[in-house]
Amino acid sequence: MRRLFLLALLCIASATYAQKGSITGIIKDSSLNKNIPLATISVFKAKDTSIVTYRLSDEEGKFKVPGLPLNETLRCVITYSGYEAFRKEFTLSAGQQDITIENIWMIPTTRELDEVIIMSERPPVTIKNDTIEFNANSFKTLPNALVEDLLKKLPGVFVDKEGNIMVNGKPVNRIMVDGKNFFGTDPKMASRNLPANIIDKVQVTDDKEELERNADNNLSNVGKVVNITLKKGVKKGLFGKLYAGGGTDDRFEGGGIVNMFRDTLQISLLGYANNLNKTGFTYGELMQAGGLSRSMGNLNSTSTTTSRYSSGGSNIVVNGVNFGGAHRGGGISNSKGAGININHYPNNKQSIFGQYFFGNIRVDQWRKVNTKQFNEDTIIVQDNLTTADIISNAHNFGLGTKLKPDSVTTIIANATYTLGLQDEIRNTNISSSNNKLGNLSNGNIGQDNVNNTYNYSHYFTVTRLSKRKKGARFTATHGLDISNTRADFTTNSLTNILYPILFDSTLQQLRAERVPRTNIYGALVYRLPLNNSFAVTASARYDYNKLNNKVNTFDADGDKKYDQLNPLLSNTFNREFHRSSNYVGLQYMYKKLTITPGVTALWQQYDNRLLSLNNAITKSQFNFLPALGIVFKEFNFNYNKDVSLPAYTNLIPALNNTNPYYLTNGNPDLKPAERDNFRINYYHNNSKKNLNISLYATATLTRNDVVQDIVVDKSGIQTSTPVNANGSKNATVNYNINKQYKYNAKFTFGWNAGGWYGLNKNKLSYNGETSWQNNFNLEHWAGVNLNFNDKVEWNNDMSLTNYQSTFTSSNFSTLKTNQKSVSTELIIRMPKHVIWESVLQYENNGNVPAGIPKNVTRLSMAVNFTMLKDEKGVLKLSVWDLLNQNNSIGLVTNRNIISATQTNVLGRYFMATFTYNIRQIGAAKKKVGGSGIFGY
Template structure:
């Protein structure tokens, strides 16, 4: 009830504030017509300035009918309207709004072409429009979007219409992802968006230009326009020839918690260097994802694997930068990144990283399986310590051969060593027969991993427009050696107990190479023919040897032949494709046909068996794009993984044994996607919808046999009729009431439907799973001094079984997230985040409610606020738990893992901002969910 009253009061206050803002403002309207064609003019810029000092009040873009409406204008002030459009003469008109006449109709305005002068020559500097649309480029005048003195490019981009930044700093413009950011037309630290957005001060920027990514179009010429990424070019006020920026931080908390680190970036002409180091025991990355990602533009220097957990933990290509994995973690790392542009179009990137982590884990898992009238409950407690050390060396070479061709080569080398010691206690009980078994499982695991990979690509555009040739080659080599010692005591009720004491030695080597050639030939202005060939070769080795411990010598030297096998697989995959693409105005239609030859050769060395499989497929494909709609269809063939065909059982958990199946067939899947996105820039409205599906035959599912003593054995089998359909919808509307006050609202849903096949104790059933998650979001911003955001998410997961042998399941979840930032008085920043999760259905002993409340106060000092002193508290209520609940097959699982709880911390941060004569140094805009504990 208290929550409802609070929300009602807050809603009344919010509504009253908005109403007060609206009632004290006026509106300008009119219509724009081309003098030559007499057609209405779309996307012309209508700017309103204060007539006395030419300070921008606000602006709007005209809609397709040529009409415009500018609301939220101040009363009793002389105003000037400036109408601008690239290639047309500028129109000016002054007016004044009062409480008696709050509306001004400018009537029909005739726009006259003016090809003799550019738009900049016609306008005085102070009257430059906030937005100009030039064919395929949108240009924003940075000076028209006010930011705080300490603001970065990221803060500037957030104010631009149609530009959105998510929690990780990823950028979209009008619903399209931004692939890279350039500075004055050149790559800035590899073109990675976050390098510029999180490091360059906003007050250095003159213009922000947005256009389609031409490199992506070269790579995928038939790609739907809705799916083509964007490129942002930052035009600087003065050319930056050299600069130095970064940060250093150190913090101390109670209970011996600490953090420290530094990151320095230097660029001088064509040379760019970044160096970092960090250490902490706070269960988080030494740097945020955005800091690591921004080091030298990793997107263009070999990243192929990035993972982020809910606590902000980061893993890049297998190198942990802290906060990854489960439990409580200590992490440390060092690294450098270098970019250099040579003459004759050569660009080199070099990077090295070393990461070290330790995870202390305590986990409780409760799983309920429903078998007719019987409930089988398995409960496990795990204590584990994990260690990992990783090295990564990467290079990237890009050569722009001439204006029509370029080549790229990116090799990487990764070395990882892991160790873990864990103790797991498991009990299984039946609702009918009572206790079935108990297990005490002690394991020690040592692993070494060596990986190499490279990509080589060549792009060629010919003189004839639309004719191009692309070649790609990829190589991946990975070897993994794992020694796992298992010491297990199993007790079965009422029969007795047994023990296992063994060494499981597994060596895996995976090699793959693929070569793709694509050629495009325009047959006419609207019709293009595509021809492609792709060859892929795989070689996989899985050498598994299990040794029992000799009671006399104490050595693991007694080979267990039943649990030993050497498996080798080679595979050739050849694909020839041909297609036609037809384009007419906003319609694009592509039809393709693929001829696939798949050869699989499996050799079971230890048992002297060989199995060869040969498959031929004719696979169609299609893509249709029209305006904001895109529809595609494709088919694919996926052979089973090598672990699925390994016949030797994995008994490292003797109560849950996994076996492979050498008789598995490749899965054939048919997929489709229908998406729609609409961004109405003039109304700051964004709508997106997506519908996708996949139907598989010979899909891989795991059959399960449950013995009377509770031991479960699984094996993969093929099954037809595996379905998966997914749809989502998102609506977001931004309201800018006046210069200082804005708010936004959003809503949507995610819906996932799956139809899978279930086999348990030879009882079969299709299971239909529906997961529905609606959400609502909202937020306000008052002059960047008060920012408040809130979101509510609810989820319902239902499983329905066609057979009466299984019981229908239901899982519910809900959570509320909110954050508040207050930047008053000057030099102080107050901030708070609250994540509240609730689940009423958790198993006994598993926490139902989790309320994670973080708060902090930052004091800014020194010149340009370069120094920050912050006092923060994590998990103020001391309730934080890592709790999950999910359903799959015929069971519901509750999982609770230990996590770092309440601590108080004092941290000092110094921001380095040095850009020569180009501009004063500046720190980032302090405060907000992503900066609360990531400095």
């Protein structure tokens, strides 16, 4: 059936292109007698000036416009900024399907391009210096299309399933409206909310603000900015959605997200609740109508974690606020949350935002883990079965501003406070066995873990450009982060040791950990061009860190009160850390070549004080760290050396036995790690062929790397201690290829392929045996996408992952795992007011233990009915996991261990959901279907 469908699409495409003609030629400057690259060749129907197609000339001024209709009068209009428009009418026939114009002489003019051409003949694409401008009216979309649908039709523009936008191989950092940062830094704010029929022009330029932050004037290192010019009268409005649904097995969902904006003021409200293992809104919707993107536009950095699980479920955490969804460890989640976001842009010189968000998630988890640890011909097998109830609450407050007091100065300031509260009650049954000795132990571990975090941070930066010296700039930055973690881990366990001697071990204890921490820094960056070829960049940064980690472990008395201090499992760790980094680099620029050598003078000093030690551990270190950057056309190479201190959690010599089977310890004698870092980046974009190629490779050589020294006793209980090791190596290679075919406005075909290769070499220390381990990770993926007039979409993806660990010691055997996945999504938007959706997914997990399904097939389907005025209402009838085969299986290889994990998941359920789209701006509606049937 799938093959017949593909054949039908190909037949339609072939019929579309049959009996077509073309026009070719060379475009030249009449005064300089030189070829003109990137001129726009537009072909219109002469009778009504409707556009047929267009092309851009290549670097030699040559062009070919194929796919032109026969026996119809056509008009060719050639435009280029600074030249008068060239026009020629012609007619193609069966006897003369192709015509050639040897030389087309363009006449320079001082008038604006729009004054030269007739408005009805505005070209689809215009190149103006470093700006690419698209005429929105030249790209036809459905009446209910959004900006995202329009962008997909533009040459050189690629939009993935998540809504991320690339232009000519570069990411789009933000979308502006009429030159204003109305929608912050997330392009999806505009692309997935604004209707396409209110757009007049789409302009693409380099992100000059990112260029200023980089301080290297290298356009190869910056993304793009899209500016949308609205039609007159579209300056205020309201959009969002309200939805509610119910289903079998007591499944439910409901929520609303509303964004109100009027001129320069935006107010966003949101609320949601569901037990479907998903967030109340997609990440794009939170960034969009939720207003988070505008707030994030005023932030220096944010903490955002998004996760998506093939078994069904997604999760989003923004600045410590959990917006619901699946738990990373598996299970079924009940989520709810609410928030408000206010943004005010009174003028181009200032912006202000304020926000509050609350998120709650409760997880019912069942988790089964099978672990095999290999040493020569001995295999230690451990089976864990865990049930848990996890409750998380988070509150986030934020305030910020962005000011531009004059044309050369930018000031950004913000402050946030986050409160995170988590209570986890879990019970685990564990059994351990040896393939030669038989059963080693079994036991039960009951835990109540309370973990609360409190965090305040603020950020301030000033960037000032020089009015006298072009390219010179100065930036001053200050940041402060104050946090406090209060964790109480209560453990009640009974372990039955079966080998080498028979005895029972009980544990009743409370491990109380308090970690107040303060980080503060200040930085200065100055860039000074010396001439057209040389520039100097200098920077200075100072960091101060103070941390106090107090661990007290209390054993229970006869009344089960935890008041008996255990000094062997308690300690207090205090650290004061000073770091000064001073950099100077000389940049050389010649045509498309840029070379930037530099050196950093790094001074670090830390004082570690331990309650268990009489004297403080003080260390001061000074290093000169070289750096080199080379950019040639589309190729980018970087090298730098750095020295970093070990994580404080690895330094505390207090045994952590909250899990009696896995004990961890610290090592206060760890040395700083020294790394040589290499990075290569290459991208190539061919706008004429709609082809994008990117390559990214890294390599790191590490001395004094931190690895774990593992000791497993005869009962199967493991103790790990961090130690230093030399000779660690890490290398990665990532490549992506995207190709689109847009020969016809109604038919789009595209494909993509990519891969990620990883090699990690480091020391393995296991029961006194030392070995080098080489971990190879090979991932490949590919996809094929078809779109016929937005009526039929067919998206196909596949991936293959292979993992292998080899060892230099014969005591350890080679470990291999592999995973395969294939998915196909079909969307049909017909008949009118009906949208059909289906997603079929198949997964295969090799090397899983017996009793865990190796193959998983999931089929989910939905039908949408649009209704009400302007189709603002959508009724969705859906079924998740129609075949009732859903399963969550994870396979991980680490050191000499293979772990297989199985968790409880959502089984088959039927759902009816009604959504009302609020659209008072242009009366356009959001495209239904194709964004994930269940929001996963």
